[in-house]
Amino acid sequence: MLFQPAIIALLLASAVSVLMLAAAAPYAWQLARHWDIASGSELQLRLERRTYLLSTLLTFVFATQLASLLLFIFNADKMAVMFVGAMCAVGTLNANAWGFPALFAQIAVFFMAAVWLVLNHVDTRAYDYPLVRTKYILLMGILPFVVLSFALQLAYFLNLKADIITSCCGSLFSGDAQTLAADASALPPQPAMLLFYGALLLAVAAAIFHARKLRAAYLVAASSAAAFVVALTGILSFVSLYVYEHPHHHCPFCLLKPEYDYQGYWLYLPLFAATAAGLSVGTIQPFARVPSLAAIVPQIARRLAWVAALGFALFAAVATFMVAHSNLILLKD
Amino acid sequence: MKTWIGKQQALIDFTLSSLSRRKLKNFGLLLVYALIVFLLASVMLFTHALRREAALVLKNTPEVIVQRMVAGRHDLIPPGYIEKLGRIRGVQHIEGRLWGYFYDPVVRANYTFMAPTAGTINEIQIADSEIVIGAAVARERGLEHGNLISFRSYTGKLFVFTVASVLPHDAELVSADLVLLNPADYRAFFGIPADHYTDIALSVANPQEVRNIAAKLSETLPDARLILREEVLRTYESIFNWREGIVLVLLSGSILAFAIFAWEKASGLSAEEKREIGILKAIGWETGDVLKMKFWEGALVSLTAFLLGYVAAYWHVFHFSTALFEPVLKGWSVLYPRFELVPVVDGFQVATLFFFTVFPYTVATIVPIWRAAITDPDAVMRG
Numbered sequence: 001m002l003f004q005p006a007i008i009a010l011l012l013a014s015a016v017s018v019l020m021l022a023a024a025a026p027y028a029w030q031l032a033r034h035w036d037i038a039s040g041s042e043l044q045l046r047l048e049r050r051t052y053l054l055s056t057l058l059t060f061v062f063a064t065q066l067a068s069l070l071l072f073i074f075n076a077d078k079m080a081v082m083f084v085g086a087m088c089a090v091g092t093l094n095a096n097a098w099g100f101p102a103l104f105a106q107i108a109v110f111f112m113a114a115v116w117l118v119l120n121h122v123d124t125r126a127y128d129y130p131l132v133r134t135k136y137i138l139l140m141g142i143l144p145f146v147v148l149s150f151a152l153q154l155a156y157f158l159n160l161k162a163d164i165i166t167s168c169c170g171s172l173f174s175g176d177a178q179t180l181a182a183d184a185s186a187l188p189p190q191p192a193m194l195l196f197y198g199a200l201l202l203a204v205a206a207a208i209f210h211a212r213k214l215r216a217a218y219l220v221a222a223s224s225a226a227a228f229v230v231a232l233t234g235i236l237s238f239v240s241l242y243v244y245e246h247p248h249h250h251c252p253f254c255l256l257k258p259e260y261d262y263q264g265y266w267l268y269l270p271l272f273a274a275t276a277a278g279l280s281v282g283t284i285q286p287f288a289r290v291p292s293l294a295a296i297v298p299q300i301a302r303r304l305a306w307v308a309a310l311g312f313a314l315f316a317a318v319a320t321f322m323v324a325h326s327n328l329i330l331l332k333d
Numbered sequence: 334m335k336t337w338i339g340k341q342q343a344l345i346d347f348t349l350s351s352l353s354r355r356k357l358k359n360f361g362l363l364l365v366y367a368l369i370v371f372l373l374a375s376v377m378l379f380t381h382a383l384r385r386e387a388a389l390v391l392k393n394t395p396e397v398i399v400q401r402m403v404a405g406r407h408d409l410i411p412p413g414y415i416e417k418l419g420r421i422r423g424v425q426h427i428e429g430r431l432w433g434y435f436y437d438p439v440v441r442a443n444y445t446f447m448a449p450t451a452g453t454i455n456e457i458q459i460a461d462s463e464i465v466i467g468a469a470v471a472r473e474r475g476l477e478h479g480n481l482i483s484f485r486s487y488t489g490k491l492f493v494f495t496v497a498s499v500l501p502h503d504a505e506l507v508s509a510d511l512v513l514l515n516p517a518d519y520r521a522f523f524g525i526p527a528d529h530y531t532d533i534a535l536s537v538a539n540p541q542e543v544r545n546i547a548a549k550l551s552e553t554l555p556d557a558r559l560i561l562r563e564e565v566l567r568t569y570e571s572i573f574n575w576r577e578g579i580v581l582v583l584l585s586g587s588i589l590a591f592a593i594f595a596w597e598k599a600s601g602l603s604a605e606e607k608r609e610i611g612i613l614k615a616i617g618w619e620t621g622d623v624l625k626m627k628f629w630e631g632a633l634v635s636l637t638a639f640l641l642g643y644v645a646a647y648w649h650v651f652h653f654s655t656a657l658f659e660p661v662l663k664g665w666s667v668l669y670p671r672f673e674l675v676p677v678v679d680g681f682q683v684a685t686l687f688f689f690t691v692f693p694y695t696v697a698t699i700v701p702i703w704r705a706a707i708t709d710p711d712a713v714m715r716g
Contacts, residue, residue, distance in 0.1 A: 003578030005377065006681070009688035016696055052620050053703040060695060071688070074681050081570050124621065 006075040007157050013068050014150040017061045021143050024054050028136035035132050051132060055120055058139065062113035065146070069110045072103065072153075077256050083166045089253035095166040098156035105149035112142045114276035115283050122284050122300055126292040134287075185250035187237040189330045196234035200316045203227035203278065207309035210281060211302050221282025224308055228275040231315060235267065239319050242326035266318045274311025277304040341629075344622075348629045351609070362598050363638050369591045370642025370690050371649070372584055376658060377682050378650045380577040382674035387569040390507050391562055395534035396543050398560040399550060407558075412528035414554075421535075421549060423542040429530030431519050435484065435512070440473045444512045448519035459515045463497040469509035469670055471499045486522045494518075502671075509670035580658070581689070588689065592697040600701035610705055611713030623706040631698055635691045643686070651676045 031047055031054070076089035076099070083091050093099030116138060123131035203223040210220045235252050243255055243263060255264030281304045288297040352359050399418075401408050415429055431448040449457050459465060466476060476482060476496050483493045500508045520527065537543050540563070547559045602610075610623055649655060651674060 003582065004574045005577050005581050005689075006685045008578060008581060009685045009692075013688055013692060016692070020696070049620070049707045052624060052707065053700065056624060056703060057699055060699060064692070067684075067688075071684055074684070078681060082567050082574075084564075084567070 004075075004079070006071065006078070010068060010071055010075065010153065011150075011157060013064050013071075014146075014153055017064055018147055018150045020057055020061050021139070021146055024057055025140065025143060027054060028139050032133050032136040032140075037128050037132075048129075051129065054136070055124070059117060059120060061146075062117050065106075065109050065113045069106050072106055073253075073256065076103075077253065085166045087254070088251060088257055090251060091166045095161075096156060096159045098152050098159060102149065102152035102156045105145065105152050109142070109145050109149045110272070111276055111279060112145060115280050116142060118280035118284060118300070118304065122287065122293065122296060125296045125300070126290075128292050130290045130292050131287060181236065185236045187233065189238040189241070192234055192237040193331075195230055196238075196319075197316065199223070199227045199230035200312050203274075203312045204309050204316070207278060207281070207305045207312070211305035211309065214298050214302065217285035217301060218282050220305060220308065221279050221285075224275050224278025224281075224312075227278075227312055228271065231271055234319070238330060239267070239322060241330060242323045242328050245326055245328040247328065247330065263318075263322065267315060267322075270311040270314040270318070274308045274315065277311060278308035280304050281308065341625075344626050345629050345633070348626050348633065351626075352630060352633070355603075355606075358598075358603075359634070362595070363634060363641075365591060365594060366634065366638035366690070366694065367642040367645070369587060370639050370686070371645045372587065373581065373689055374643050374646035374686055375649050375655060376577055376580045376584070377686055378646055378678075379655045379658060379674070380573045381679055381682055382650065382677055384570060384573045385677055386506060386672075386674060387573070388566060391566050391569075394562055394565075396537040396540070396562050397535040397547060397550070399533040399535065399554065400558045400560065401532075401554075402556055402558050407532075409525065410530040410533060415530075415533060418533070418550070418553065421546055423537055423539060423546055424535050425538050426536045428534050430532055430534050431516055431525070432531050433523055435487075437474075437484070442473065442510065444470060444510050446512050446514065446519060446522070448516040449513055450516070457513060459497060459513060459518075461515065461518060462494055463514070464494040465498050465500060465513040466496060467500050467508040467511035468502050468505045470512060471496075484522070486524070488524050492518075492522055505670040506672045507670075588693055592693040595694050596697040596701060599698040600704065602705050607705075607708060607713050610708050611710045614708070615710040615714065620706050624702065627698075627702040627706065631695060631702075635694060639687070639691065642690075643683075647676070647678075650674065 027050055031051060034043060035047055036044055073089060076092040079092045080086040080088050083095050086092055086095070093103055116135070119131055119135055119138065123129055123135055203220075203226070206216060206220045206223045210216055232252065235255075236250050240250050240252060240255060241247055243260055244251075253264070254260065255267065256262060257264075281301050284297050284301060284304075287293050288301075290297075399410075401410050401414065410429060415427060418427060428450050430450060433446050434443045435446050436443050449459070457465060464482075471477070474482065476499070478496055478498055480496045481493055482496065483491050485491050494514065500511065500513075514522070519525070535546070537546055543561055543563065547561060550557060550559055613623060614620075649657070654673070
């Protein structure tokens with residue numbers, strides 16, 4: 001099933017990303033070892049020039065990874081017609097053992113890439129490139145994940161066979177199955193709602209607090225991560241039910257389908273953006289102590305905190321609108 | 334934020350004037366770039382429109398078709414077979430259908446003969462010795478309303494029919510080779526006894542029940558072959574995607590050639606361009622600024638080429654019927670339907686196309702651009 005345009009595009013993007021990162025890694029290693037801004041040696045001069053290339057290259061690769069996630073999910077959704085038993089992206093991803101791991105790896109790479117891009121942005125704003133070492137050591141950390149993500153995608157697409165019967169979202173996200181997703185789906189709506197709004201409120205409050213007072217940056221990151229998990233659980237356990245107006249359909253992917261007016265994108269785009277921004281607030285916090293960044297980090301962190309707050313608030317508003325707009329009644333008061 | 338936008342505006346302004354100073358060189362690149370986008374976009378738009386067409390056509394077909402097999406070959410449905418199906422819960426309607434192929438030696442093509450059955454959506458009343466024909470049949474045989482035509486049946490007997498009407502052109506995709514006649518004429522023409530049918534069509538209301546019904550049917554009728562609509566749809570989807578993918582892979586050579594071309598263009602800076610960068614750096618531009626300028630240059634060229642190529646492809650596919658790729662993607666036959674595709678633009682497809690064109694271009698130009706940007710001002714101005 002390799003000869004599908006979108007699959008070729010995805011694999012092309014992943015393969016080129018891996019190649020570029022692999023080519024950049026030795027240079028990054030050299031940079032991390034020999035970087036000394038105070039020195040005027042020829043090596044340092046060469047390194048300074050090279051860092052322009054590396055940061056452009058990596059910005060490009062990571063921006064590609066952000067776009068790939070969207071294309072990957074979109075593609076999985078589109079291919080559902082080709083599998084017996086599949087009705088949305090779940091069926092496609094479930095068609096072999098590599099589908100969901102590939103998705104999770106892609107999501108992990110998405111967040112790492114976003115955080116790296118923020119770090120890079122912070123670094124270029126300062127006059128003495130204080131984060132060069134950190135950036136490139138971090139790159140070494142991300143590289144294995146990008147390779148893993150590529151390997152999983154390759155394994156997934158190579159093993160896709162159109163003649164197998166996969167399972168539909170109805171069976172995977174039903175409350176009776178013995179999986180994590182099923183446990184989340186089986187969560188009764190009332191506590192799920194409390195948890196959902198509680199976590200989002202905490203995340204928004206922490207972000208606004210940080211934007212105002214510039215304190216509790218790590219709380220922003222932690223509450224964002226928590227809100228991300230809780231938000232996905234909430235979508236599984238009750239938001240989806242309201243959208244489909246069906247008390248047993250828990251699928252988080254059918255939301256993305258044209259039948260439901262692509263409503264899912266209104267949920268997921270703000271959610272992912274807000275989470276990435278929230279995580280970045282925490283990541284850049286330790287560098288506020290660097291003298292040349294003392295003024296820059298708070299400024300960027302404030303902006304990111306606003307993005308996170310607005311993103312989570314938008315997400316909550318969209319979810320609330322879906323619930324309020326629906327004809328389904330789950331809770332009787 | 335305002336200063337940032339102002340800065341980018343100034344950069345774009347500068348880039349545009351710099352581009353327009355080297356019109357010929359940039360025009361060449363733009364042309365090749367747009368051509369690549371045009372080729373790929375034509376293939377994608379065309380296959381996507383065909384896929385949609387297939388889905389629309391199949392929308393009105395029965396959910397399940399039952400064919401009887403004898404020794405692995407398709408055979409007629411004998412009397413009593415439909416009754417054997419009995420009542421299956423979930424099936425709205427069961428009908429026996431009469432259709433078959435007839436080879437016409439005059440045009441060396443196969444016609445599909447069909448007897449529309451009463452009570453279906455496509456019910457047409459056709460009088461004895463009259464036929465209703467598809468547009469391609471009418472074209473090939475030069476027939477019009479009221480003409481007479483004779484076919485020599487497989488029994489050797491000559492049958493004369495009057496053309497009652499020609500089917501409308503919009504339905505040509507499905508009815509190009511169709512000849513409709515009434516059931517009695519059909520049986521007489523092919524020598525099929527009464528109560529025998531070609532196959533059985535079942536309509537099922539709930540799409541999720543189709544598989545269960547098919548499972549039940551295959552239990553009660555072990556000699557039957559079941560054809561499900563969703564299966565047909567899936568096959569079409571796979572086939573068109575596969576064809577599209579193959580063409581794209583074949584075209585990947587040209588994408589590669591284009592990437593090399595872009596690389597060469599970007600690395601082969603003329604002395605004048607080098608001097609320009611040298612002067613810019615001498616008056617205070619940083620390497621980062623030069624990179625930004627080059628980024629805008631790439632973005633402007635890419636977007637223009639993408640837009641030009643895509644619009645050209647749209648015209649090619651929907652107004653000139655894909656003259657270039659027709660034979661590969663459409664397949665052929667003697668009685669090929671003439672049809673115009675309904676224009677559809679799909680966001681997913683645009684995104685994929687973007688990955689196929691802009692992505693390789695960007696990859697190919699990063700290193701040369703960096704090399705240009707790190708040029709030392711003194712080295713350029715002295716040399």
